[in-house]
Amino acid sequence: MILGLTGLLMAINQTFGLKLLGFYPLGNAFLYYLIGIFLAAALLCYPARAADxxxxxxxxxxxxAAALGCAGYLGVNGLRMTQEGWEFFAPLEATLVASLTILLVLEGVRRCGGWAIFAVALIFGLYPLYAGHMPGFLWSNPFSLDETIRAHVMGAESIIGVPMQVVANLIIGFVVFGIALTITGGGEFFMNFATALMGRSRGGPAKVAVVSSAFMGSLSGSAVSNILTTGTITIPAMKRSGYSREYSAAVEACSSTGGTLMPPVMGAVAFIMASFLGVSYAEVMVAALLPAILFYLALLLQVDHYAARQGLRGMRPEEIPRLGDTLKQGWPYLLSLAVLIYMLLVMRLESYAPYYATLVLLAISLFRRRQRLNLAKGLDFLYQLAHGIGNLVAVLAGIGMVVGGLSYTGVAGSFSRELLLYAGGSIPLMLAAGAVTSFVLGMGMTVSACYIFLSILLAPALVAAGLDPLGxxxxxLYWGMLSYITPPVALAAITAAGVAGASNTRTSLHAVRLGGVLFVLPFLFVLNPSLxxxxxxxxxLLSALTAITAIWLVAAAMEGYLYRVxxxxxxxxxxxxxxxGLLIYPEWRSDLVGLALLGGAYLWLAGPFRRRSAVKIEGQRTIG
Structure with missing residues (x-):
């Protein structure tokens, strides 16, 4: 908690230029201090082994203590490091400190991200050492061990590269806002709001799970934490309403996974994406809005078709809060969200927006007893901050080594050129390769790690093939995210299965079936920038209408149920x-053919011919 408070004060001091006690370090020194503080927190929060x-x-x-000491040494010498070019020539003690820093970063990656990310960070972090022995386009001039160590720690493209800069300048503020919303009761409000909106409809508990996870995911950006927050309420409610354990867990897993894509507070990867693209976070947020709506609309359609086919009803009236009372209790959360969105989209104050929104929320909560921030909530706030940011810093520092290893050797650019050459300019082939690669890497890596890795290797090739950069x-990002619900890893599905007391394997298979529509969406918006x-x-508007129709038809086909049929x-x-499929393809002729086939389907299944057949069959049954 002390480390969390120290890191928060340092971030606020740097963001607003307060110069508290005359302290205002240079950019690289600030990053070293922040890494030391939150890496130390991660090493204290995440055990080295299960027995601990x-x-x-x-x-x-x-x-x-070693993490704090190394960061302190590097931070104090930040100006000297820049002036004397320590990235190329550094004193012996600086190289030793840098070596220890790399070992600590790797240990942090292992604890917070697991062995898969540790292996990726180690292999690609050491790539400059053996690049001279690699074949073809993977070859590069090799680095010595000292050069590799100095480049990773003292260079600007590795440990203190773009991912860590984004954490320091943007993500900490948004994490602060999300935690403040949660500890003041925001989770309960959004759950009640979703229940008031969807609880009465057929299959109400599943729809409540989808909508509440959309709200909470937009604030946390984490699938697992979303499941552990909302899933403990929604999964038992679904089970009481007649849903199986596996289906209940699958609904919550799919719903929570979409939080990475849901504005206004998307996952950390969205902020990193904005920096890689050189655009504002507001542009990424706006671009992700319609795909996120389509994501959750697809889930709502799926669970509605399932409920209709199974004859499931809504929640009992006594379980559903009144919408007016809910809004009356929760208006501070909506106001703070409105402040955040206004400052992001209108004022374009991305660094300041989450802090001001948090300030508005906490100021209002002082006058509301249930939401007031007391000592216990304040300490919990600091613990969650240290725990969450510590995890991000540890993982992204290790992924920074991957970025550095590929950037310093120049292999990233060579890989993209070769991929474009092998694909022969075929966009469908490149998209298929990108989907499979993102999916496979996402099985063992976090969404942020998977995205950063592929944004260096794959994204330039897709852009060079003529696709929209943001799309x-x-x-x-989307395909890396979907690995949360797909076997064999399926982290979100397994977490939800644990809450539901269900089988991991069956829950994962249910999640894949339930999320079948979701696998279509990335191809929709990458091929059609209108989305x-x-x-x-x-x-x-036309593209949105055809996309909605397409995902409705896919949901109907997956569940085997069609409205009015x-x-x-x-x-x-x-x-x-x-x-x-015809409606998905972005061309007006295919849309016309698709609409004609849709009309033909209804004539076939629900038109006069179907009614005459039904009467004839019913008459035969009556006579029999």
Missing amino acids: AHRMPWYDWALA SHLFI ILQGPLDLI GTLGWLPRLWLLLTA
Whole structure:
């Protein structure tokens, strides 16, 4: 908690230029101090082994102290490092400190991200050492061990590169806002709000899970924390309403996964994306809005079709709060969100916006007893801050080594050129390769790590092939995100299965089936920039309408149920999938054919011919 408070004060001091006690370090020194503080917090919060889960061994304290000491040395010498070019020639003690820093970063990655990210960070971090022995376009002039160490720690493209700069300048403020909303009761408000909106409809508990996870995911950006926050309420409610354990867990897993894509507070990866693209976070947020709405609309359609086919009802009236009373209790949360969005989209004050929104929320909570920030909540706030930011800093410092290893050797650019050459300019082939690569890497890496890795290797090739830069980066983010619900890892599905007491494997399979529509969406917006709100308004509206129709048809085909028709056989389901495919393709002729097929489907399944057949069959049954 002390480390969390220290890191928060340092971030506020740097963001607002307060110069508290005359302290205002240079950019690189500030990053070193911040890494030291939150890496130390991560080494104290995350155990080195399972046996240490409920105790604090001496070596955790020693490693945390070493992290603070190394960062302190590097921060104090930040100006000298820049002036004397320590990246190329540094004193012996500086190189030794840098070596220890790399070891501490790798240990932090192992604890917070797991062995998969540790292996990736180690292999690509050491790439400059053996680049001279690699074949073809993977070859580069090799670095010595000292040169590699200095480049990673004292250079501007590795540990203190773009990912860490984004954490320091943007993400800390948004994490502060999300935690403040949660500890003052925001989670309860959004759950009640979702229940008031959707609880009465058929399959109400599942729809409440989708909507509440959309609200909470937009504030936390974390699938796992979202499940552990809302899933403990929504999953039991779904089970009481007749949903199986596996289906309940799958609904919550899919719903929570979309939080990474949901504005206004998307996952950390969105801020990193903005920096890589050289655009404001507001532009990324606006571009992600319609894909996020389509994501959750697809889930709502899926669970509605399932509820209709299974004959499931809504929640009991006594379980549903009144909408007016809910809004009356929760207006401070909506006001703070409005302040945040206004400052992001209108004032374009990205660094300041979350702090001011938090200030508004906490100021209002002083006059409301249930929401007031007391000592216990304040300490919990600091612990959650240290725990969450510590995890981000540890993982992104390690991923920074991946970025540095590929950047210093120049292999990243060579890889993109070769991929473009092998694909022969075929956009479908490149998208398929990108989807598979993102999906596979996402199985063992966090979404942020997966995105950063592929934004260096894959995104330039997609852009060079003529695709929209923002759409290409969102495509990579989306496919990395979907690995949370797909076997064999399926981190979100496994977490939700634990809450539901369900089978991990069956929950993952249910999540894949439930999220079948979600696998279509990335191809929609990467091929059609109108769906990321680029282009004339009429084209955006037309594209949104055809996309909504397409995901509705895919949901109907996946669940085997069509509105005003009822249960479907396999042949009509294949017909609907074909129709959806034509609507997905961004061309007006295919849209016309798709609409004609949709009309034909209704004539076939619900028109006069179907009614005459039904009467004839019913008459035969009556006679029999």
